[in-house]
Amino acid sequence: xxQRSTRMxxxxxxxxxxxxxxxxxxxxxxxxxxxxxxxxxALLDSAASLRAAAWKRQKAACVDHIPSNDFSxxxxxxxxxxxxxxxxxxxxxxxxxxxxxxxFAMARGSRGAIDGACAAxxxxxxxxxxxxxxxxxxxxxxxxxxxxxxGRGQTFSxxxxxxxxxxxxxxxxxxxxxxVLIGPVTYLLLGKSKDPSLHPLxxxxxxxxxxxxxxxxxxxxxxxxxxxxxxxxxxxIDDATRAAFETTYATLASExxxxxxxxxxxxxxxxxxxxxxxxxxxxxxxxxxxxxxxQLAPVLDGAPKDLVLSLGLIDGRNVWRADxxxxxxxxxxxxxxxxxxxxxxxxxxxxxxxxVDLAQEDGxxxxxxxxxxxxxxxxxxLSILGRALNEGRDAVQDALVASSWAAGARRVxxxxxxxxxxxxxxxxxxxxxxxxxxxxxxxxxxxxxxxxPAFPTxxxxxxxxxxxxxxxxxxxxxxxxxxxxxxxxLRRETETAVRWQEExxxxxxxxxxxxxxxxxxxxxxxxxxxxFTKHGWVQSYxxxxxxPPIIFGDVSRPEPMTVGWSSYAQSLTQKPMKGMLTGPVTxxxxxxVRDDIxxxxxxxxxxxxxxxxxxxxxxxxxxxxxxDEPAIREGLPLCKAEWKAxxxxxxxxxxxxxxxxxxxxxxxxxxxxSEFNDIIASIGAMDADVISIETARSKMELxxxxxxxxxxxxxxxxxxxxxxxxxxxxxEMAELLVKAxxxxxxxxxxxxxxxxxxxxxxxxxxxxxxxxxxxxxRLRATA
Ligand code: GLN
Ligand code: ZN
Numbered sequence: 001x002x003q004r005s006t007r008m009x010x011x012x013x014x015x016x017x018x019x020x021x022x023x024x025x026x027x028x029x030x031x032x033x034x035x036x037x038x039x040x041x042a043l044l045d046s047a048a049s050l051r052a053a054a055w056k057r058q059k060a061a062c063v064d065h066i067p068s069n070d071f072s073x074x075x076x077x078x079x080x081x082x083x084x085x086x087x088x089x090x091x092x093x094x095x096x097x098x099x100x101x102x103x104f105a106m107a108r109g110s111r112g113a114i115d116g117a118c119a120a121x122x123x124x125x126x127x128x129x130x131x132x133x134x135x136x137x138x139x140x141x142x143x144x145x146x147x148x149x150x151g152r153g154q155t156f157s158x159x160x161x162x163x164x165x166x167x168x169x170x171x172x173x174x175x176x177x178x179x180v181l182i183g184p185v186t187y188l189l190l191g192k193s194k195d196p197s198l199h200p201l202x203x204x205x206x207x208x209x210x211x212x213x214x215x216x217x218x219x220x221x222x223x224x225x226x227x228x229x230x231x232x233x234x235x236x237i238d239d240a241t242r243a244a245f246e247t248t249y250a251t252l253a254s255e256x257x258x259x260x261x262x263x264x265x266x267x268x269x270x271x272x273x274x275x276x277x278x279x280x281x282x283x284x285x286x287x288x289x290x291x292x293x294x295q296l297a298p299v300l301d302g303a304p305k306d307l308v309l310s311l312g313l314i315d316g317r318n319v320w321r322a323d324x325x326x327x328x329x330x331x332x333x334x335x336x337x338x339x340x341x342x343x344x345x346x347x348x349x350x351x352x353x354x355x356v357d358l359a360q361e362d363g364x365x366x367x368x369x370x371x372x373x374x375x376x377x378x379x380x381x382l383s384i385l386g387r388a389l390n391e392g393r394d395a396v397q398d399a400l401v402a403s404s405w406a407a408g409a410r411r412v413x414x415x416x417x418x419x420x421x422x423x424x425x426x427x428x429x430x431x432x433x434x435x436x437x438x439x440x441x442x443x444x445x446x447x448x449x450x451x452x453p454a455f456p457t458x459x460x461x462x463x464x465x466x467x468x469x470x471x472x473x474x475x476x477x478x479x480x481x482x483x484x485x486x487x488x489x490l491r492r493e494t495e496t497a498v499r500w501q502e503e504x505x506x507x508x509x510x511x512x513x514x515x516x517x518x519x520x521x522x523x524x525x526x527x528x529x530x531x532f533t534k535h536g537w538v539q540s541y542x543x544x545x546x547x548p549p550i551i552f553g554d555v556s557r558p559e560p561m562t563v564g565w566s567s568y569a570q571s572l573t574q575k576p577m578k579g580m581l582t583g584p585v586t587x588x589x590x591x592x593v594r595d596d597i598x599x600x601x602x603x604x605x606x607x608x609x610x611x612x613x614x615x616x617x618x619x620x621x622x623x624x625x626x627x628d629e630p631a632i633r634e635g636l637p638l639c640k641a642e643w644k645a646x647x648x649x650x651x652x653x654x655x656x657x658x659x660x661x662x663x664x665x666x667x668x669x670x671x672x673x674s675e676f677n678d679i680i681a682s683i684g685a686m687d688a689d690v691i692s693i694e695t696a697r698s699k700m701e702l703x704x705x706x707x708x709x710x711x712x713x714x715x716x717x718x719x720x721x722x723x724x725x726x727x728x729x730x731x732e733m734a735e736l737l738v739k740a741x742x743x744x745x746x747x748x749x750x751x752x753x754x755x756x757x758x759x760x761x762x763x764x765x766x767x768x769x770x771x772x773x774x775x776x777x778r779l780r781a782t783a
Contacts (some may be wrong), residue, residue: 009340009386009389009390010331010335010340010343010344010345010386010389010390011064011065011343011344011345011386012062012063012064012065012344012345012346012382012383012385012386013063013064013065013066013067013178013262013310013344013345013346013382014058014063014065014066014067014346014347014350014351014379014382015067015070015180015227015229015264015266015286015312015316015346015347015349015350015351016067016070016180016349016350016351016352017054017057017058017067017070017350017351017352017375017379018054018351018352018354018355018356018375018538018539019050019054019070019071019072019352019539020356020537020538020539020545021050021053021356022356022357022360022535023360023535024535024537024545025046025049025050026046026047026050026073026543027543027545029042029043029046029047030043030073030074030542030543031543034104034108040100043073047071047073048169050071051068051071051166051169051170052169052173054071055068055170055173055175055177056173056175057376057379058379059175061379061380061382061383062383062386062387063379063382063383064344064386065177065178065225065227065262065344066170066175066176066177066178067177067178067179067180067227067350068163068166068167068169068170068177068178068179068180069162069163069166069167069179069180069181070180070350070352071166073100073103074103074104074107074108074146074542074543075107075144075145075146075541075542076145076180076182077138077145077146077147077148077182077187077190078103078106078107078133078145078146079160079162080148080181080182080187081106081146081148081149081191082098082103082106082159082160082162083158083159083160083161083162083163083181083210083214084156084157084158084159084187084207084210084211085098085155085156085157085158085159085210086148086149086150086154086156086159086191087102087106087159088106088133088149088151089151090130090131091105091106091130093159095157096159097159097160097161098159098160105130105132106132106133106146107132107133107146107542108132108542109129109130109131109132110129110130132146133146133147133149134146134147134149134192135147135541137634139231139267139638140267140634140635140636140637140638141267141317141353142353142538142540142546142548142590142634143352143353143538143539143540143541144540144541145190145541147190147191147192148187148188148190148191148192148200149191149192149194150191150192150193150194150195150198150200150203151194151195152194152195152198154193154198154203154206155206156203156206156207156209156210157210158210158213158214161214161217163179163180163181163214163218164179164214164217164218164221166179167179167218167221167222167223168221171221171222176222177223178223178225178226178227178262179218179223179226179227180226180227180229180264181211181214181226181227181228181229182228182229183228183229183230183232183248183263184204184207184208184211184248185201185204185230185232185241185244185245185248186229186230186231186232186233187207188200188201188203188204188207188244189201189232189235189241190232201240201241201244204244204247204248208247208248208251208252211252212251212252212255212256215252215255215256215259216255216256218259219256219258219259223259224259224260225259225260225261225262225283225284226259226260226261226262227261227262227264227286228261228262228263228264228282229264229266230245230263230264230265231264231265231266231267231349233245233263233265233270233273233276233277234265234266234267234268234269234270234271234273234288234292234638234639235268235638235639236639236640236641237273242273242276245276245277245280246276246279246280249261249263249280249281249282250281253281253282260282260283260284260308261282261283261284262282262283262284262285262286262308262310262344263277263280263282263284263285263286264286264310264349265277265285265286265287265288266286266288266291266312266316266348266349266350267288267291267317267349267638268288268291268292268638268639269288269291269292269294269295270287270292270295270299271295271639274295274298274299274302275302278299278302278303278304278307282307283306283307283308284307284308284309284310284344285299285303285307285308285309285310286309286310286312286344286346287299287309287310287311287312288312288348288349289311289312289313289330289348290312290313290314290315290316290317290348291317291348296311296330296334300334300337300338303338306342307342308341308342308343308344309334309338309342309343309344310343310344310345310346311330311331311334311343311344311345311346312346312347312348312349313327313330313331313345313346313347313348313382313385314327314346314347314348314373314378314381314382315347315348315378315595316347316348316349316350316351316352316353316354316378317348317349317353317354318354318592318593318595319354319355319372319373319374319536319550319592320371320372320373320595321370321371321372321373321377321381321403321406321407322373322378322381322403323403323404323407324381324384324385324388324399324400324403324404325400325403325404327385328385328388328389328393328400331343331345331385331389332389335389340389340390345382345385345386345389346382347378347382351375351378351379352538352539353538354374354375354378354538355374355375355533355535355536355537355538355547356374356375356376356535356537357374357375357376357377357535358372358373358374358376358377359376360534360535361533361534361535361536362534363534364531364533365415365531367409367410367413367415368415368531368550368552370406370409370410371406371409371410371552372550374536381403384396384399384400384403388400410596411596413553415552415553416529416552416553416554416594416596417553417554418528418529418553418554418556420556421554421555421556421605421608422554424608425601425604425605425608428604428608428656432611432656432659432660433652433655433656433659434655434659435658435659435661435663435667435687436662436663437663439687439689439712439713441663442663442664442666442689443689443713443714445663445664446623446663446664446665446666446689448664449623449664450508450576450623450624450666452507452508452576453507453780454746454747454779454780454783455737455746455749455750455751455776455779455780455783456507456508456750456751456776457505457506457507457508457750457751457752457772457773457776458506458507458508458509458510458578458668458692458716458750458751458752459501459506459510459752459753459756459757459769460510460626460628460670460672460692460752460753460754460755460756460757461510461512461513461578461580461626461628461670461756462510462512462513462516462756462757462758463497463510463512463513463514463757463758463762463765464757464758464759464760464761464762464765465514465758465759466761466762468493469493469514472486472489472490473486473517490514490515490565491568493512493514494511494512494514494565494568494569494572495572497510497511497512497514498511498512498569498572498573498577499572500766501575502573502575504766504769504770504773505773505777506575506769506773507575507576508575508576508577508578508624509569509573509575509576509577509578510569510577510578510580511565511566511568511569511577511580512569513580513756513758515565519582519586519628520548520549520582520586520587520590520591521549522561522582523561523581523582523587524549524551524587524591526557526558526559526561527555527556527557527558527561527606527609528553528554528555528556528557528558529551529552529553529554529555529556529605530549530550530551530552530555530591531549531550531552532547532549532550533547533550535547536548536550546590548590548591548592549590549591549592550591550592551588551591551592551593551594551602552594553594554605555602555605555606555609556605556608556609557609557610557612557613560612560613560616561613562579562580562581562613562617563613563616563617563620566579566580566617566620566622567620567621567622570620570621570622576623576624577622577624578622578624578625578626578668579614579617579622579624579625579626580625580626580628581610581613581614581625581626581627581628581657582627582628583610583627583628583629583632583654583657583669584603584604584606584607584610584653584654584656584657585603585629585631585632585635585650585653585654586628586629586630586631586632587606587610588602588603588606588631588635589631589632589634589635590631600649600653603649603650603653604649604652604653604656606653606657607653607654607656607657608656608657610627610657611656611657611658611659611660612660614627614657614658614660614661614667615660615661618660618661618662618665622665623664623665623666624665624666624668625658625661625665625666625667625668626667626668626669626670626692627654627657627658627667627668627669627688628669628670628671629654629669629670629671629686630670630671630672630673632650632654632671632679632682632683633671633673633675633679635650636679643679647679647682648682650682651682651685651686654669654686654688655686655687658686658687658688666689666690667688667689667690668688668689668690668691668692669686669688669690669691669692670691670692670693670755671683671691671692671693671694672693672694672718672754672755673694674693674694674695674697674698674702675702676693676702676705676706677704677705680705680706680709680711681709683711684709684711684712684713687713688713689713689714690713690714690715690716690750691711691713691714691715691716692715692716692717692718692750692752693715693716693717693718693754694718694754694755695717695718695719695736695740695754696718696719696720696721696728696736696753696754697721697723697754699736699739700717700736700739700740700743703717703739703740703743703744704743706743706744707743707744711744711748713748714747714748714749714750715744715748715749715750716749716750716751716752717736717740717744717749718752718753718754718755719733719736719737719751719752719753719754719772719775720733720752720753720754720768720769720772721754722753722754722755722756722757722759722760723754723755725760725761725764727764727767727768727771728768728771728772729771730771730774730775730778733751733771733772733775734775734778734779737749737751737775737776737779738779741779746783751772751773751775751776751779752772753768753769753772
């Protein structure tokens with residue numbers, strides 16, 4: 001029978017715990033299964049141990065509402081598609097429990113041949129055999145989910161009882177959990193309908209019976225609370241969507257009476273949707289008070305008397321240790337209004353987005369360590385808050401003092417606050433984010449100085465990171481290869497790449513980025529204010545995890561970062577050698593960022609550091625400098641009303657980094673995704689002399705954005721899809737260029753691949769670039 005508790009204390013809950021394991025155990029289990037080394041049973045065993053460990057850890061911290069079904073072998077949205085039987089036809093599902101093989105085929109294509117992922121930004125390649133489902137970012141996080149796909153005449157039926165199975169599995173271990181489901185409305189909104197005339201929400205009526213069935217089964221299994229994640233409630237939604245929420249929760253409440261639903265919203269404020277959320281017939285509402293602390297007052301004011309409020313107090317999206325005293329004060333104020341029974345303490349969102357356990361980080365600076373909290377520590381923080389409220393402050397006096405002490409030390413630490421950086425920031429003037437001359441004047445000078453042909457060819461920066469390159473890097477890191485030997489090796493690789501580019505006739509060369517481990521880490525390691533963890537992995541998608549750097553302090557550049565490699569490469573050739581930097585917004589976006597100053601301030605600091613690098617490159621004789629900004633688009637806020645402010649400062653930071661050079665120096669930027677329509681004016685406002693973008697896969701369709709807006713500067717629409725191993729023939733690339741010519745003026749066009757080539761093999765890259773150069777030549781001949 002369900003445990004229906006009567007209680008007189010504040011409860012502590014979590015909304016989801018990292019599933020990857022403290023040492024990436026899940027990755028290893030998955031990959032060894034995929035490669036055929038281990039059986040399905042062995043994989044499921046490892047998964048069960050990971051779940052058990054996470055539950056026990058939370059239980060030990062006295063969490064009252066411990067989540068289940070937050071675990072996933074690949075992705076929780078995919079799990080939901082499987083649960084409701086939304087399996088696209090090509091996977092050949094005939095009803096009944098969805099086999100694990102089908103699940104993995106949806107996740108990564110069949111036959112497993114899916115390498116060639118563009119590691120720098122988590123895209124993945126096309127597959128042979130059955131394709132994988134499409135993947136995209138989960139709200140504004142770096143987590144990617146498998147996009148549900150709804151076909152014509154889509155129906156739903158139970159395809160998996162995972163939520164019930166995992167609830168029972170936990171109960172076997174003596175742990176009573178609160179199962180988590182993605183709410184039906186958010187689930188449908190995350191999906192795509194293959195039939196453009198069919199809005200996913202039209203499927204709601206068909207979908208709800210499956211949810212009712214799952215909830216009934218959970219209730220019979222003994223669940224008393226179920227967490228329904230509906231983050232769509234923090235988005236701009238229309239009246240029809242609001243009505244869908246009402247229908248959904250009215251149905252669930254009447255069909256499964258007695259079961260308490262905790263409606264979880266996160267990643268922002270409920271805003272205009274608050275009234276709707278407060279009216280829904282649910283037992284509890286979770287609100288994100290980290291992203292939107294201001295919503296506590298209206299929530300307290302508007303909530304019906306018996307609605308349990310779950311306060312998202314601990315930051316689930318960032319790595320900082322909480323200052324517990326102010327949170328305690330907020331909780332006490334809420335309790336005075338609602339009573340202890342009316343309040344649950346929680347992280348702002350699932351802890352999926354932070355690393356697992358700080359205890360493993362022995363290499364970190366001790367001060368920095370004392371300012372951090374990963375998932376395990378965040379659970380402890382909640383538990384301290386709970387005990388302070390239930391047992392009195394004395395019970396956790398030491399922990400409270402330690403928290404205040406760390407917060408105080410962080411506020412004044414000289415490791416964080418660098419007066420020189422602050423002074424420099426204060427002295428920034430608007431002219432600093434403007435190039436001296438207008439584009440036309442710069443272009444004339446650059447043409448003369450660079451002496452490039454029409455349709456100049458270039459690449460995006462990186463060349464294949466071969467086995468040899470990776471081996472040398474790791475040998476060097478382990479001390480098996482001396483600095484001197486490693487440098488000599490990198491020089492040879494670079495020289496070979498330069499010679500080869502000259503040989504095949506590329507116009508603007510690159511050095512190949514062999515010395516870089518990762519486009520953010522490489523710079524972060526050379527900047528003050530950045531730190532790196534050993535085990536701070538966070539899931540990006542499936543078994544792919546990233547280890548984002550932590551920006552903890554004022555950022556500055558003690559020394560030049562790339563000038564050595566760029567000048568060495570330039571010394572090998574008369575052709576222009578393109579300097580290669582990662583832009584300020586991308587450096588920010590792919591890191592954990594300080595929470596004690598506004599993001600834009602950190603971004604400006606990075607921009608100034610990069611500006612110094614740009615100026616130094618110019619002084620060293622580098623005439624073309626590319627500042628990559630693949631992450632500009634993903635920084636867009638969830639609500640449109642906030643877009644402009646973000647785009648304004650993002651563009652300003654890019655310009656601040658780029659504008660310290662003379663007009664004759666050519667600034668490039670690169671972005672690799674295919675949605676520009678709604679931000680094209682801001683892309684134009686970046687005022688890069690040349691932008692390279694991804695267009696091969698869309699067959700130049702995305703250039704539409706650049707024609708209706710009339711992009712003013714030069715542009716390299718990618719003609720070689722680097723995500724696939726396939727060799728593009730000359731004709732195909734020439735055709736793409738002809739298409740580009742229909743939409744852009746001929747003297748605007750550059751010829752380049754879609755993105756960097758580091759994930760490809762030389763055997764693939766060489767013929768492809770030879771063809772690319774040939775395509776440019778053909779175009780020149782007919783121009
Ligand atoms: N210059 C980088 C490279 O070529 C750009 C990578 C990216 O766009 N993500 O790898
Ligand atoms: Zn790219």
